[in-house]
Amino acid sequence: MRTVTVRVALVCLGLFVLSALTVSAVVNRVTEDFLNQQAEETVGAELDGLLAHYRQGGVDKLVQVLRDRTSVPRSPDLFVLTSPQGMTIAGNLPRLPAGVGSDGWVAFRTAGEGAGGPGGRAPAMGVMRTLSDGHRLLVGTELGQWQGFRNQIVRALFWSFTVLLAISGFGGWLVSRHVTRRLEVINRTTRTIIDGHLHARIPRSPNDDELDRLAANLNDMLEQIEGLMAGLRDLSEDIAHDLRTPLNRLRGQLELALSEAGEEGPVRDLIQEAIAEADRLLDMFGALLSIAKAQAGYQQMPLTDVALPPVLRRVVELYEPVAEEKHIALTVRITVPAVVRGHEQLLAQALANLVDNAVKYTPDGGRIDVTVASGQEPGTTDVVVADSGIGIPIEEHERVLGRFIRLDWSRSTPGNGLGLALVDAVVRLHGARLVMEDNSPGLRVRLRFPNISLQETEHECRAEAGEGDVS
Ligand SMILES: Nc1ncnc2c1ncn2[C@@H]1O[C@H](COP(=O)(O)OP(=O)(O)O)[C@@H](O)[C@H]1O
Ligand SMILES: [Mg+2]
Numbered sequence: 001m002r003t004v005t006v007r008v009a010l011v012c013l014g015l016f017v018l019s020a021l022t023v024s025a026v027v028n029r030v031t032e033d034f035l036n037q038q039a040e041e042t043v044g045a046e047l048d049g050l051l052a053h054y055r056q057g058g059v060d061k062l063v064q065v066l067r068d069r070t071s072v073p074r075s076p077d078l079f080v081l082t083s084p085q086g087m088t089i090a091g092n093l094p095r096l097p098a099g100v101g102s103d104g105w106v107a108f109r110t111a112g113e114g115a116g117g118p119g120g121r122a123p124a125m126g127v128m129r130t131l132s133d134g135h136r137l138l139v140g141t142e143l144g145q146w147q148g149f150r151n152q153i154v155r156a157l158f159w160s161f162t163v164l165l166a167i168s169g170f171g172g173w174l175v176s177r178h179v180t181r182r183l184e185v186i187n188r189t190t191r192t193i194i195d196g197h198l199h200a201r202i203p204r205s206p207n208d209d210e211l212d213r214l215a216a217n218l219n220d221m222l223e224q225i226e227g228l229m230a231g232l233r234d235l236s237e238d239i240a241h242d243l244r245t246p247l248n249r250l251r252g253q254l255e256l257a258l259s260e261a262g263e264e265g266p267v268r269d270l271i272q273e274a275i276a277e278a279d280r281l282l283d284m285f286g287a288l289l290s291i292a293k294a295q296a297g298y299q300q301m302p303l304t305d306v307a308l309p310p311v312l313r314r315v316v317e318l319y320e321p322v323a324e325e326k327h328i329a330l331t332v333r334i335t336v337p338a339v340v341r342g343h344e345q346l347l348a349q350a351l352a353n354l355v356d357n358a359v360k361y362t363p364d365g366g367r368i369d370v371t372v373a374s375g376q377e378p379g380t381t382d383v384v385v386a387d388s389g390i391g392i393p394i395e396e397h398e399r400v401l402g403r404f405i406r407l408d409w410s411r412s413t414p415g416n417g418l419g420l421a422l423v424d425a426v427v428r429l430h431g432a433r434l435v436m437e438d439n440s441p442g443l444r445v446r447l448r449f450p451n452i453s454l455q456e457t458e459h460e461c462r463a464e465a466g467e468g469d470v471s
Helices: 004-071 144-194 208-262 266-295 310-325 344-360 419-429 455-464
Strands: 075-080 089-090 105-108 123-130 136-142 304-307 330-334 340-343 365-372 378-386 433-438 441-448
Touching: 004 075, 004 089, 004 105, 004 123, 004 136, 004 144, 089 344, 136 378, 144 208, 208 266, 266 344, 266 433, 304 310, 304 344, 310 330, 310 378, 340 344, 344 365, 344 378, 344 419, 344 441, 419 433, 419 441
Parallel strands: 330 365
Antiparallel strands: 075 089, 075 136, 105 123, 123 136, 304 340, 365 378, 378 441, 433 441
């Protein structure tokens, strides 16, 4: 019901039924008129003949002719002749039908006593005429024979329309299925592209019809977009890459200068400051390169099955000393052996950024809980980093994922605003979703991974990952 083609097919079906009904009604009407006209002509001719006999030989002659006429068995013709007093003199009807009054055309029912033999009340029509001496003559005909003909036409119409409907319904279904399938191919390809496979293209049929032209245009558009994106990516990658070399040289020279400088003194402090600045710049270029790499998509990435628990444990171990220094309780709880298909180094970097933020933005004495558990949605695994720090207001959740975005209160803490941007790029690369929640107090970042390879690798991982706390 929800596809366009099915709706179009239904509208066509409705129009078809409507036209079939109209045609049937018109044919029915025309046939009825024609048959009535035929019946009237037949009855009129019969009456004219009888009147001629009457004029020739009076009532006696008429009675004699009527006897002849009514001797024909199973005739649909109806006659009745009554005396001026209303007595039936001749004919195959016992009396004038009820309700027949003055001269002219009448429609009546025979009540089964017609020449057609015993039966139900058959519809009939006739003409009434009062003769000059007061006798009354009714000539009529049973409509049964005429209606049989009409019924046959109606039946023929009904069957033709039924067959037509079946054929066009089947044709409609074929067309609808064909179009739906081709649109489905386009949809599937675009989904693949959205999921990061920028190289995918929509297949075309040899027909070169409008759907093929749509596919061709979309493919051209994709080609162009891919080219532009590759250009931008290469540019930022080149910049980040090429600036790192002179920066590393600069840092090396500063190290040299530091070793030449005396034990103490303002010069030494200045050089140390400059080295730290160079390190920050190098970090920044490193982060930019990682983001570009993650955004480059799957194609250039060697993918492996990555078990998240050991990666997470290594990251947490790295931050334990800082957390201890700030008296922050850092716990890890792993209840499922999450395995994702992806890039281990980028995943580790993203998780490290989340824990780094949690440690940085949680005041002394707070707590940080890192968990890996089955997601609420079936078939997903959630990696959650929750802290008890200042948190991020809900209206900033989208914005902080941008590059170089730092909220006002963070200016005093070291950082470059690229951490969450990298997390976002890595999450997208792995087909996962990033959700920020209020941990009241603090921030809870939930990464929702689809368990693509959970089933296959479950056994090996359970043994390796184990369960419970590590810290
Ligand atoms: N756990 C957190 N609690 C509070 N604020 C956070 C948290 N994580 C990130 N933020 C805010 O989001 C901004 C962007 O984070 P990020 O991209 O990692 O940059 P950086 O850590 O270098 O400042 C931070 O500057 C900070 O204002
Ligand atoms: Mg950060």
